[in-house]
Amino acid sequence: MKARLIINPISGTTNKDGLDRLVIDTLSPLGWEIETTYTRAHGDATRLAAEAADRGYEAVLAAGGDGTVNETAAALCDTPLTLGIIPCGSGNGLARHLSIPIDIREGLRIISTCPCRPIDYATVNGRKFFCTCGVGFDAAVSAAFAEKKRRGPLTYLQSTFQTYAKYRPELYTITANGQRVTERAFLVAVCNASQYGNNAYIAPSATIDDGLLDVTIVHAGNTPSTALVGFDMLMGNIEHNMLVQTFRTHNLTIERTAPGVAHLDGEPLELDDTLRIACHPGRLSVFAPLSDPEVKPFITPATAMLADLKLAITKIFQK
Numbered sequence: 001m002k003a004r005l006i007i008n009p010i011s012g013t014t015n016k017d018g019l020d021r022l023v024i025d026t027l028s029p030l031g032w033e034i035e036t037t038y039t040r041a042h043g044d045a046t047r048l049a050a051e052a053a054d055r056g057y058e059a060v061l062a063a064g065g066d067g068t069v070n071e072t073a074a075a076l077c078d079t080p081l082t083l084g085i086i087p088c089g090s091g092n093g094l095a096r097h098l099s100i101p102i103d104i105r106e107g108l109r110i111i112s113t114c115p116c117r118p119i120d121y122a123t124v125n126g127r128k129f130f131c132t133c134g135v136g137f138d139a140a141v142s143a144a145f146a147e148k149k150r151r152g153p154l155t156y157l158q159s160t161f162q163t164y165a166k167y168r169p170e171l172y173t174i175t176a177n178g179q180r181v182t183e184r185a186f187l188v189a190v191c192n193a194s195q196y197g198n199n200a201y202i203a204p205s206a207t208i209d210d211g212l213l214d215v216t217i218v219h220a221g222n223t224p225s226t227a228l229v230g231f232d233m234l235m236g237n238i239e240h241n242m243l244v245q246t247f248r249t250h251n252l253t254i255e256r257t258a259p260g261v262a263h264l265d266g267e268p269l270e271l272d273d274t275l276r277i278a279c280h281p282g283r284l285s286v287f288a289p290l291s292d293p294e295v296k297p298f299i300t301p302a303t304a305m306l307a308d309l310k311l312a313i314t315k316i317f318q319k
Helices: 020-030 043-054 066-076 094-096 104-113 137-144 153-164 223-234 300-317
Strands: 001-007 033-038 059-062 082-087 116-124 128-130 134-136 170-176 181-190 213-219 246-248 251-256 258-264 267-271 276-287
Touching: 001 020, 001 043, 020 033, 020 059, 020 104, 043 059, 043 066, 059 066, 066 082, 066 267, 066 276, 082 094, 082 104, 116 223, 128 258, 134 137, 134 170, 134 276, 137 153, 137 181, 137 258, 137 267, 170 213, 181 251, 213 251, 223 267
Parallel strands: 001 033, 001 059, 059 082, 082 276
Antiparallel strands: 116 128, 116 276, 134 181, 134 258, 170 181, 170 251, 181 213, 213 246, 251 276, 258 267
């Protein structure tokens, strides 16, 4: 297997020193030929992955967060190359949905043992995403987080509270499945996968290879009821919250009162007042287990939290 390894050296909070050697030492004895490259700026991962496709590589391994994975995967859609994910980011939403361990050694085991799995991707106004895109509160949090110098879950939590204190719901018109509704909503999330990252389950029932997008609308509520939505999201129980409406669709249009911030896989960007979103079934190959695990409210988040805690403690004693 001839593969290009793309490392984002500044993603997340993980030290990348020696990562290239670890990947080579793990995969080379299994017949892999690895070429290592590094990103220096936004867009580099897409360029490097596209080069790999042009030069006859069979796989591209993305070592970084959801932004790096998004850029890499965007160049591999509709090609014969397979994406390998080495989670090194703050949220690692796509990796977590696909049951790819956050522990790097275990993640490499997935790459070396799992078959190629076709999954869906989605587009909003022609831009590709693989986990979630959204407008409203989650986009505002992504924009605030992007301005922080420090990364990691605690910084994201700080951005969430700071944004929540001043955020006001907006008006959206959503057209899907032959229906058109106008709602004042706290957020509208369009999901190809089940979570934002960090085990925040915005669409617990989402499946990444069903040809459908799971849409989550959080309606405007008072401060306590909206805060409860956040708790239910972390517990994998958001679909049962009274402020939340969900549905599935192949495509949809979201209209808002003005252009503004949105997010794609957690990365903020400015988009038009009209968002046209579509699912593209089975058009990306990835090394991953062949089925999505069921998200069981409370049980799945607790299990994931314990696994993250165990990994964090292990890293402390390895230093």
